[in-house]
Amino acid sequence: MAGHTQSKVVVITGASAGVGRAVAREFAAPGVKLGLIARGTDGLEGAASEARRAGAEALVLPLDVADHRAVEAAADKVEKAFGPIDTWVNAAFAGVLSRFVDMSLDDYERVTKVTYLGQVHGTHAALKHMIPRNRGSIVLVGSALAYRGIPLQSAYCGAKHAIQGFHDSLRSELLHAKSKVHVTMVQLPGVNTPQFDWIRTNLPMKPKPASPPYQPEVAARAIRWASEHKRKSLKLGWPTLEAVWGDRFASPLLDRYLARTAFSGQQGDEPVAPDRRDNLWEPVPGDHGAHGRFDATARNASSQFWLSRHRLAVAAGSGLALIGGLAAALSARKA
DSSP: OOOOOSOEEEEEETTTSHHHHHHHHHHOOTTEEEEEEESOHHHHHHHHHHHHHTTOEEEEEEOOTTOHHHHHHHHHHHHHHHOSOOEEEEOOOOOEESOGGGSOHHHHHHHHIIIIIHHHHHHHHHHHHHHHHTOOEEEEEEEGGGTSOOTTOHHHHHHHHHHHHHHHHHHHHHHHTTOOOEEEEEEEOOBOSTHHHHSEEOSSEEEOOSSOOBOHHHHHHHHHHHHHSOOSEEEOSHHHHHHHHHHHHHHHHHHHHHHHHHHHHTEEEEEOOTTOOOOSSSOOSSOOOSOOSOTTTOBSOOHHHHHHHTHHHHHHHHHHHHHHHHHHHHHHHHO
């Protein structure tokens, strides 16, 4: 749990499970008031109970982020119950694992509405309250796939790319207005969440992350840190940096590499059960928590995140080491 001492009001979408659930736990502390948004009431009630045990207050707001009117109404409810919203975290998303040509376009549109427009709706609702006060922090939760699309996730990748463009435009507008409202984007690597058990798929084998994922607590710590600092974006984990820079310098080669590896790499060894339920259109009943089924291989920390947080100190230390090395070399030459 977070060690906040400052009272604040935080709204989190997708708070019932996965990264959003971990974010709720990260912020929960005495004096903090949480507005928890998701469709699944079982998971929301579980998140609210955890928050209250940590000393926070929690307001459960069951709704679909694809409905902009419902999101606007939820923001109003939070302000009425708790006061001004300080931080808004957009963590809700949906996905489909399928070749594009095999997808229903209704499903494709659904992913876009939840994963892209859900963040637009949340941001719009937050700004309506934050801009008049000239303060507040909004976190857009992105992905390495906002920079590098992969096979079988065209709808999700397209939505994350769209959020990236939306963020650039919005940030420029806020800078033009000299607004003190800050919008940041956190690009996540693969995360060990329940999504792999409820993402819609028409493939034969169970979905799995393409590489060892990070635990949701790592993502939650990064999201909270980004909400409290003024960077434009935070890229979490070495795999995210590899995706960004790999696409920048070798995009055609990556296309070919992913064509060979990403189909089997996103499927496990067990077949999909005939009665498997997905959460694309309706939430899967039950409280599914933050973690998925990959605890044995998931990473609990990120050295890259540590370096990113301390980049000025690291740069200064590297500079001093370089100067020291040059001085030693010059002294050796004089000797």
